[in-house]
Amino acid sequence: MKMTLLDLAGSMLALIFGAIVTYCGGINYLILLLVFLFSSVVVTKYGYEEKREIGLYEHERSWENVFANGFIPTICAVLTPFIGWAPYACSIAAITADKFASELGVLGSDPVSILTLKKTKKGKSGAVSLLGTLTSFDGALLVGIAVALIYPNISLWTVLFIALIGFIGSFVDTIFGILEERGIGNKSTTNIICSIAGALLGFLLM
Numbered sequence: 001m002k003m004t005l006l007d008l009a010g011s012m013l014a015l016i017f018g019a020i021v022t023y024c025g026g027i028n029y030l031i032l033l034l035v036f037l038f039s040s041v042v043v044t045k046y047g048y049e050e051k052r053e054i055g056l057y058e059h060e061r062s063w064e065n066v067f068a069n070g071f072i073p074t075i076c077a078v079l080t081p082f083i084g085w086a087p088y089a090c091s092i093a094a095i096t097a098d099k100f101a102s103e104l105g106v107l108g109s110d111p112v113s114i115l116t117l118k119k120t121k122k123g124k125s126g127a128v129s130l131l132g133t134l135t136s137f138d139g140a141l142l143v144g145i146a147v148a149l150i151y152p153n154i155s156l157w158t159v160l161f162i163a164l165i166g167f168i169g170s171f172v173d174t175i176f177g178i179l180e181e182r183g184i185g186n187k188s189t190t191n192i193i194c195s196i197a198g199a200l201l202g203f204l205l206m
């Protein structure tokens with residue numbers, strides 16, 4: 001089992017994003033980014049044998065994947081003096097929720113297309129499964145809990161709201177996945193839209 005997650009270009013871009021996020025948002029922002037990165041490794045590696053058997057295991061990702069997930073959070077970090085911390089945190093919650101849904105959802109029962117409500121093959125964009133839905137919220141909640149740990153004045157309701165925003169962002173990704181299946185956009189564009197949805201909803205916390 002290979003433990004590589006990013007190729008060379010992806011690793012370099014991740015370091016650049018990480019440096020910008022840390023410079024603009026400080027150690028707390030870096031912690032949230034690391035929560036996403038480390039949890040992504042865990043859910044990607046989890047059940048790798050089953051994923052490999054159904055052709056859905058990716059042990060190495062490129063710079064496109066890093067850009068799709070990291071660009072909007074990085075922009076939010078740069079704009080923190082003007083927009084506050086919530087859009088950044090909620091964009092992280094959204095991409096984490098989406099990662100949990102896509103990596104763990106394929107290990108459950110066959111998903112259902114949100115357009116036709118009929119069962120479809122695992123890994124298809126625009127589809128949801130029970131396990132994917134539940135783990136999506138768990139991923140966003142993980143980020144909410146991390147926010148509470150680094151910002152002790154955060155209320156329980158704020159933690160739950162961050163989790164809900166992340167969950168909604170992941171579902172927005174699924175909705176745009178329907179277009180992806182029709183040749184409009186790709187996985188990277190839906191990931192960017194997911195993070196944008198999380199960031200925009202994050203303004204509700206301001």
